[in-house]
Amino acid sequence: MKLLHTCLKWGGLIAVIAQSLNGAVDDQEIKNQYAVLSADIAKREKMERYRDEVYHPSAMIETSDRDPLDVILRRTQVLLDDIREMEGSPDLEGMARSLGALKSRGKEVSVKDKDERLAVFAQVHRLRRKIAFSNPQLDFDQVLFIKRHRSKFDHMCDQFYGAEAVPGGGLFVLSDPFGEQAKVRDLLNGVELDSGRMKGGELDGGSFLSPELSYDGKRVYFSYVECTGKPGLITHLDHAKRGHWDRGRSYHLFAADLGEDGSLSSLNQLTDGTFNDFDPCPLPNGRVAFISERRGGYLRCGRACPSYTVFDMKQDGSDIRVLSPHENNEWQPSVNHDGMIIYTRWDYVDRHGCTAHHPWIMTPDGRNSRAMHGNFSIKSKRADMEMDLRAVPGSPKIVGTAAPHHGQAYGSLVLYDPRIPDDDAMAPVKRLTPDVGFPESQGGTQVYGTPWPISEKYHLVVYDASMRKGGGRQGGEYKRGDYGIYLLDAFGNKILLYQDPEIACLSPMPLRARSMPPVLPEMTERLAQNPTMHGTMAVMNVYDSKLPWPEETKIKALRIYQIMPSSVPSGKAPHQTGRRIAEASDSVNLARKVLGTVPVEKDGSAYFKVPALKELYFQALDENGLAVQSMRSSTWVQPGEQMVCHGCHENKDSAISRRQQVMALRRAPSEIVPDVSGTNPFSYPLLVQPVLDQHCVKCHAEEKEKGAPPLDARVVLSQLGGKKTKVYQSYDSLIHKYAFWSYGDRYRTIPGAFGARASKLYRILKDGHYDVKLSREEMHRITVWLDSVSNFYGVYEKEGGEAQLRGEVVQPTLE
Template identity: 65%
Template structure:
């Protein structure tokens, strides 16, 4: 039976502090009772925990090959299971020794000498007991398990006595996006505080017990029977923000098109942001305020050093592109009282979990889903707190099988460049294996900058791992708080999804493979543990945009030092004359109900995927002979660029996107130049910077908005239709405007007939081209018109057809633009385009 110590309150009744043996844990809870509203003593069944960890290590010992496969990718070798380990006791001895040595190397204290002596004695006994004497070794495991707990709690990093955390069950839908829709929240839980978490007598306090909201729609009510998400503590440690959904009202998606005004959901099914003051001494809360409301999900608040608050919201508008009613959400910010909400990121797809680095930058996860497979790029990005200069840190073009699908809950380790996070699945939730990312290590599209803190769990989905760990909070490069559930390793199903809601407990985790249980509620899962204390405020990055002005400008500028500065080699002799600027548009309808410009087939990603994005050509700007360019861009419009040769053909193309804030002056050194290399500044001022910024020159009709009927079909009508009509019996494809129902995807699950011209159906499958030359990256000179069968045919001379320069340009722009048909998503706009009219996307 567990040996533990009664809390001080009980000691005052029973006498001096004493060891109690044989007393059921349930009785301990009853004896202690509740001292204040919402507060109760914590009972931990450490025998059960020891048995669970023993069994987990037994399983690990049967997976030696997997540990060896991950050995070079593992952050610390002691976290591995090795062939020299005979049983769980050997593993525990080795990992406890590493823990003790690390603490002793940092902090010399008298109690460590006593603990060290006890460990030496237990380790000696473990050496003397033969591996075949399993009962004796299992008993030694139990003794060392409790000693390890004491050693772990002697760590000087544990210099705080309050832990904030949530009680919250997993969402009812397993998908990286859907887990954050309030309609998928399971009611129950709350915001809790664990006092004395590193003692034998912690207490748990429900911070919202007997507390009512003081402002907003829910004023004078208590936050009960709903669900909680994403807590965050202010830098002074006195305020807490979190998201809450009432879990009432219509759970279905209630609107599609009116993004700006009506949102997407019943407001009782949306997460809204709240804040409250917390007195860490009295454990009393005050001023519980509702900050946001409406029919949008708002969550993941993040205090910014500039005094504002970043958060994730659906207010930008747009939808996921794989067949469900899934609104997109991106990074926004606001004043601390919930007013003055602004878009920080106009990205067309989902983003998650903003946090602030030591140097004041905003770190977050972005789903970069531009012209490529949807399951490959959900990795760290960084931008200034005013939304400027958004850039990928690493992994944006990684190979799926070699990396985690997603890296979530990212936080910089204070005083270090390294970042802690969770390697999570695409088709799952934000749990998996804990990783550390070192941005100073050059990215290799694989694991070079990434190390596994928990090699006992493979990456979910991409490597058939399980959703075991989550929400890590760094205390140093070797010690972390997190949640953990060993039962998740037993998950079943295609992606090792759990059976049931999960029993995540709060743990102290170290890099050596040790996990120390701090708290578990058998009735509900826990999430997001973090110290309730003041912390150093990061540097304030000065605003360099005019986005907060009463009348902000509608433009910014961008300068490129040298377009030839690239990670991949350009075709020999390439001369770049211009940049083509595209705007990409968020999907304004769910993919299941709207049009698609076309649907991505096997050629773009070597596997069928989701709907392609609508886009427009905003125009072209000149590139100087030294490779420099300088031009204006519309503010808060998501754009990407193509480098054009002297014939106007695209040689290189982004498969990502960027933007400028109002008044921003954005600078890039090249076209995807190596991130870890120092900028190669020219000896002389780039030529483009010696003049005023270029204003993009609009392209031909049919490119803005994009429209195959206006861009390509007029060329076919003038030069191709009649001849092909006369040669149909000889196998010539029809090239007229007759409407047909075409299947434009190779994915049977997404297959739907789309109304297009017969000419488009004839050309798009065999003659057009929308591959970029590689599954993950664009290969310069190996995509678009340059690689298409149609351009080859026309360039070589097709019968007696003679195309003017303008006509050939129209064909090449279409081929370089993924051979789209529509430039809109809505059926109404599609009907206008089918008649040759002009229709703009409703969401820009």
């Protein structure tokens, strides 16, 4: 076969060593890479759209690339040149001569001679391996990784439920990964657990997820699910029983200690229960962050899908504390060079549900959680998600996977530079792999995953060429994924290190010690025995905003909302909390309550107390109590935290004003002044209906024949967002034409163009509606309802909804 032809016409001028790949495996990999490059050349014009966004131009297909041989020769030369410039680079003259000879041969062989050019391609392929493995940055001799099948359900949330795991896999080490005799060993083979519910047993028959190394390289944290017991959701969150799954269908955290000889000296179970616990992340302060469902709450997109957020614990699994009380899902915490936690958060508050899953950052004690970039991304110009975030050694940049919303954590790879101002598009982001567009938002597929940066230009990744044709279920069949471990460079080269033909690999990382980031001081009371369950927030200048405010706007107060997580599976809920946001998503609004208001000083500053570990958002109110600006994100404080914000949707790169010049900080923090009845907890029957009963119901009933909509409190089924929901007749009459439920912009709020100001009902009442004269409080009741996305309910459960329909005060069961 010419593909494996080694008798070069050039008489031994080129010496190529097929290291850990040989025979049929090498043959198949060459075929795969040749086919992939052929496909890239065929879609050259499509890739060209990304030229200005690519990290290194060599990863593109050039007009001079006639076939895959031209591509691999060009990229191998760039690789060789880059390694030559590195400190500690070996003598590459022999390989340079070999490459030069192959380049000459490539010029001689006609493009029409497919077989001969394929044979030369194979020779370059093997030479490229040798060149790549000469990289002095590859100064480790073991790679830790797991084997696992892709999850059964193709969704960003469900992929991390143990109930969707496919049994099989394990925790492995690849030794001598860049040598001629790479070997794989199963770290857990024959090892019994030293502690926990499964003490004395082995971890076999289940599925593995999210390995992570301690900074000294001597402990491996990972997640494991037994894949036993009932596979479905068996419990729902309530006051008596917390949890969602059979414990045999939940991921739990484990720690394996490595001995001097590389074998395991101990294996311990750290967490247990009816929650999924996964994505462990050792912190410089000695604790371990991880992702857990313990916060409670469910996805709002139509099925039973528990949420999970960032927690932390001691290294032995004790003292579990919530770091993030976010109402929705979060993923994959890691630590950057500054000692901060970076993680992916689904920021899904009153807006489009398929875009805002991008990097967030917070201190290891859970303070100062903020979006890093992309939180108001423009769909199609950006990835739906950025996952597997890792700080790049020797660089301020962060590598991640651009993944789909409706899919798993695979896609295209990107580098994010936090020094570049966010433009809600691609300014701070560069593509490492322009051969694959962003899944879902740009039609790309789930090809690359779990990058581990060695430097900006070199990464350990997993890659599956077959996924370029699609992913997940194809033709109704479950697709397992054939992801292998590769060394990827920024020039477009991919070097296979290891692949198991029976099961996918995931999460490769060097098995060695690494530098520990600085330890940031604990500056909250969260670890105290009796913490103060409040903090303070300061806003320097509410007028500092990316978007212009209406002329002559004067802000007098901030309205503070608390967001309620969905306490029941959205697919089962008989009540909708208001109306679905028409432009935003197919999901219901969040239930919320108005905690009250705090004053804003003449210079736009505010300083006030807020309850700790409650998810909050704010609205800026004018002198009439109407909202002018509203968050469509959320925040919180840890016990005792003092949070400072610069402005109201301000440019994140703005400098904080000097505090001594800020009026609000010259006094004690304001206490929240509660709002009117019906706002806490939120309830249309208590907030709005009394106003209608007093001024509107009788007249509208009398004028029914003239087209006046009925405004009484009869319970009807309203068609809201595709589902019929029990509401009052008045609500059904107002919500469709007169209330506010559409922001217009899917991603951010236009100041002065939402809520009461954007509603038809407010204009009618303000301009004078027959002889209706509302008191100031009554008008306020209408406007706060309109500013609150015109919700009906403040709870999710059937019983609570029925009670609210009867006009009763009902507190949410999950806050």
